[in-house]
Amino acid sequence: MFTLFEGGADGSWIVDRVVAIVGESVPRVARLNITTRPDQPPRGGPWPLVGFTSNARYTTAAERAALESRQAPLGRPEATRAVLIPIRKNAAWWAMAQDQRREIFEERSRHIAGSLDALPAIARRLHHSRDLGEPFDFLTWFEFAPSDEGRFDALLAFLRASEEWKYVDREVEIRLTRA
Amino acid sequence: MFTLFEGGADGSWIVDRVVAIVGESVPRVARLNITTRPDQPPRGGPWPLVGFTSNARYTTAAERAALESRQAPLGRPEATRAVLIPIRKNAAWWAMAQDQRREIFEERSRHIAGSLDALPAIARRLHHSRDLGEPFDFLTWFEFAPSDEGRFDALLAFLRASEEWKYVDREVEIRLTRA
Numbered sequence: 526m527f528t529l530f531e532g533g534a535d536g537s538w539i540v541d542r543v544v545a546i547v548g549e550s551v552p553r554v555a556r557l558n559i560t561t562r563p564d565q566p567p568r569g570g571p572w573p574l575v576g577f578t579s580n581a582r583y584t585t586a587a588e589r590a591a592l593e594s595r596q597a598p599l600g601r602p603e604a605t606r607a608v609l610i611p612i613r614k615n616a617a618w619w620a621m622a623q624d625q626r627r628e629i630f631e632e633r634s635r636h637i638a639g640s641l642d643a644l645p646a647i648a649r650r651l652h653h654s655r656d657l658g659e660p661f662d663f664l665t666w667f668e669f670a671p672s673d674e675g676r677f678d679a680l681l682a683f684l685r686a687s688e689e690w691k692y693v694d695r696e697v698e699i700r701l702t703r704a
Numbered sequence: 705m706f707t708l709f710e711g712g713a714d715g716s717w718i719v720d721r722v723v724a725i726v727g728e729s730v731p732r733v734a735r736l737n738i739t740t741r742p743d744q745p746p747r748g749g750p751w752p753l754v755g756f757t758s759n760a761r762y763t764t765a766a767e768r769a770a771l772e773s774r775q776a777p778l779g780r781p782e783a784t785r786a787v788l789i790p791i792r793k794n795a796a797w798w799a800m801a802q803d804q805r806r807e808i809f810e811e812r813s814r815h816i817a818g819s820l821d822a823l824p825a826i827a828r829r830l831h832h833s834r835d836l837g838e839p840f841d842f843l844t845w846f847e848f849a850p851s852d853e854g855r856f857d858a859l860l861a862f863l864r865a866s867e868e869w870k871y872v873d874r875e876v877e878i879r880l881t882r883a
Binding site for chain 1: 705742743744745746747756758759760761762763764765767768798800801802803804806832834835836837
């Protein structure tokens, strides 16, 4: 199933801020409308951004059990803040084999282990875009209560300081509030 | 980039035989037309079958080096025979984490190590379909010279006898000759 993030005048999320962290930004919009559909829509400009949820590519059974014992679902009433982070990784990342990507992702960057502290405060969902010819490789959607924004910022700082993030060649941070 | 396998009256491959190995078959057609396009087409019935090429999900750097030192490209003039094998894996397969799938795929089934003997005679390309809501999870395309058909049959027999194949709940074998 495909998720569409359509930027425009309508939608249930108000865009508070769009910051280009690495590389080119995306056009500033007032609202974000999120829908799902079974087929990929034809591409037309920088919005909508489109991705699909899928099986996890790196997570071991033990790591998944740790995540599942702590994680919260999307859509909690108190989670009125959200952040959409589209990222693209560079050619060097995608030229690596599975074991090399895993080594950097977890053994050296602690992507999963280091994110556990942010659960269950921060709920998230990963969408894959690279295989669709989209401008970004991944679209990650985060939701949390306003009082947990500091915790989210700490998670972001941790990930951006990691070895894995040296392979990120485009990243945009879109902060939102539920309308 | 998406690859479309369209079954019908036209196309550069003649369909010799369609065999349902596990589960439901696909409609018998006279020809197969293969094209690529940047967007997923809307689904309409059992044909076309659609998938995308992507980074390998299980192959280590050492395994990739072994494959790359032996494998042949598609499109060799002598490779006038082809086989398209759409497969679907069951819910138990997809419920496993990455390390569990890898363990069965290679450590126990020797999918990569056991396929090396078939190279370079058999050229192949894997297309991913599961994330598109397609009826199959994978579409694998094989090409070889008529004199290597026995080698291909041995490869198929090896894979179908593996532990990995216990998770296959739909498989169709489509044998073709270049028109």
